Amino acid sequence: DAYKLEYVNDKVCDIIGRRRSEILGHDFREFLHADSLDIVAERYKKRRQGEDVPSAYEIKIVRKDGEVRNIRMNAGAIQGGDGRVRTVAQLLDITDEKAGALALEESEYRYRNLVENMDSGLSVDNIEGIITLANDALCRMLGYDSPDELIGQKITTVLHGWTQNHVNEKVRDRKAGKIEQYEAQLIHKSGGMVPAMVTASPLLDHNDEYIGSMAVFTNISELKKTEAEVHFLLDLLLHDIGNQLQLILAGGDFLERNAPPDQIVRSKRYIMDGALRCMELIQKVRRAEESKSEPLSPNLLSLVARAETELLFKQRGVRVDLSGLDDNITVYADQALSQQL
Missing domain, CATH: 3.30.450.20 (PAS domain)
Structure with missing residues (x-):
């Protein structure tokens, strides 16, 4: 009869998860998953009518315990001595194979995603x-x-x-x-x-x-840039502060017990000037470092230069000639601009 199973071997029983007595004489559609029911039934009918349909394809079956298994089926039609057309099918359980392929595909996807997004x-x-x-x-x-x-x-x-x-x-x-x-x-x-x-x-x-x-x-371009800045600032401190320390030491040499008052005054000035200059250098380095996170803003170069030269005159008595400086030069800079002049 159509759709009825007449023979199954032990392997088919294992795949379907039923005893032979629970399979023979039953409509094979009872064991198909809903996703595979229509395509298997359609090809079964066309095959019996002599139409050309694919013989090998994948389907899903439902075992007695409810587990869904993936099957690769190869089916063909034969005509018996009694003239009846029968369908012969070979079943191969590929559930583990597909699970492994899916796991591999997911692993490859995660790997590609990791590689491309790192x-x-x-x-x-x-x-x-x-x-x-x-x-x-x-x-x-x-x-x-x-x-x-x-x-x-x-x-x-x-x-x-x-x-x-x-x-x-x-x-x-x-x-x-x-x-x-x-x-x-x-x-x-x-x-x-x-x-x-x-x-x-x-x-x-x-x-x-x-x-x-x-x-x-x-x-590590930024790291190398930072290292270069650190070396520059370190060299600056070692050189300039070293010079000021020499000035302090020179002032100390003049502080003898019986030194005349004017010599003591000059010595104190050397020492104070050297100490103040050291503090200024340290402050410059600190401000330059802090200004890295500040946004750049437009500054009139002449205003900054005049303010710094005026400070220099008050501290050192040195007057800088700025007569050739254009009053309209604007530069984008942070607060460390004055430290560079």
Whole structure:
């Protein structure tokens, strides 16, 4: 009879989760999931009528315990000696296979999402030192429009000063399982240099065989800029304060027990001037550092210059000639402008 099951083997019983007696003579549509009912019934009828329909496709069945299983079915029609057309089908349970594929797909999606959204640049190169993967962050860091411009290039294309010998040495380290962090100069597409901190690690396949290296590049341009500023300020303090300390020491040398009053006065002036100058230098450095977070605003350069020269005259008795300074020069600056004059 149509739709009735006449024979099933033990494997089909296992797949459906029922005894043979619970299957034979039953309408096969009883075991189909609602999502698969229409397509299976339609193709079953067309196949019996001699129409050409796909023989292999995926369906869902419902086991006796209510569990839904994914099945890959291959069905065909045969005509028996009695002239009746029967459908023969092979069933393969692919539930675990699909679950594994879905888990892999989700894992790959999370990995791609992580790679593409990370702030640091990332690249993968093979045993020959050829770039096989690069993320968007690395492209932005180096001025490239897309990863395709980097993929296929030698890693030495982006690492300044590196030769094939450097690559071979790093390959040996990675094969030995070494993970390291070091500073490097990356080559921007424009030809400029980008200072970066590189964290490199070995890349292994599913058999734990070495297949290349993975590197994360962190742009440290701002860090290097800050370091340069710190060194500049430190050199300034050491030089200028050192000079003022010499002045203080010189003043101290004049403070002898029997020194005449005018010599003692000059000595005190040396010491006080040196100490005040040291305090001024420290204040300048502090104000310059604090002003980094301030927005820039328009300032008339002549007004700032005149205010500073007037202060210099009061403190040192030195008059600066500003007659050639244009009164209409406007500059955008923060409060540290006066400290630079």
